[in-house]
Amino acid sequence: MNKQKRKSLERKGWKLGSAEEFLGLSKEESAYIELKMKLSANLKKLRSEKKLTQIELAKVIKSSQSRVAKLETGDPSVSLDLIIRSLLALGTSNKDIARAISS
Template sequence: MDRDKKERLEAKGWKVGTVSEFLELTPEETALVEIRLALSRTLNERRQRLMTQAELADKIHSSQPRIAKAENGDVSVSIELLIRAILATGATPQEIGQVIASTGSIIA
C-alpha cells in the first residue's frame, strides 16, 4: 500500500497493519505461513507445466482433490506432502531449498 493511501485511511480512523499483526502471529508462525504458500505456488507452477493434478496424484499415491488443496495452500495439507509432490515433478532438494530461502522470512 502506498504511503498516501495509508495516511488517508489512518486519518479517517482506520488502523493499517500487516496480516501478521492483525492475526497476532509470532515471527515463527509468519515464516511458516510464507514457506507453505511459496511451496504451494511452486507446486502449482511446476505441475501445470508437466502434468494434470490427477497424474500427479497417481504418481504420489494421493488424490486429485488433495493435490488441488496442496496447490491452494490448504492448511490441512502437510508440508511433507507439498515437498513429496514437488519432488515428483522433478525438482531437486536444492530447488526446494531455494524456494524456502526466497521467502525472506527472518526469525529473530
C-alpha cells in the same frame, strides 16, 4: 502481514490465535505459513509446466485430485511433508527446494 492478508488466511482456516498470541508469535507463524505458500506455489507452477492435470499428478504421488487441489491452494490441512514429497516426486532437487524457499 496486513489485516487483509490475515483475514484471507483466517477464511481459509488458518488458526492465527488471539490478538496477543498473534502478535507474540507472528514471526515464526508467518514464516511457517510463508514457507508453505512458497512451496505450494512452486508445486503448482511445476505441474503446469509439465502439463499435468491434477488427476495425473495425484497418480504420481499416490494421492487424489482433491488433495492435489488442497496442496496447491494452501489448504491448512496439508502438511509441509506432503508438499515436499510431491515436489520431490516431480523431480525437484533439494537444492531447487532451497531456492524456492529463499526466493
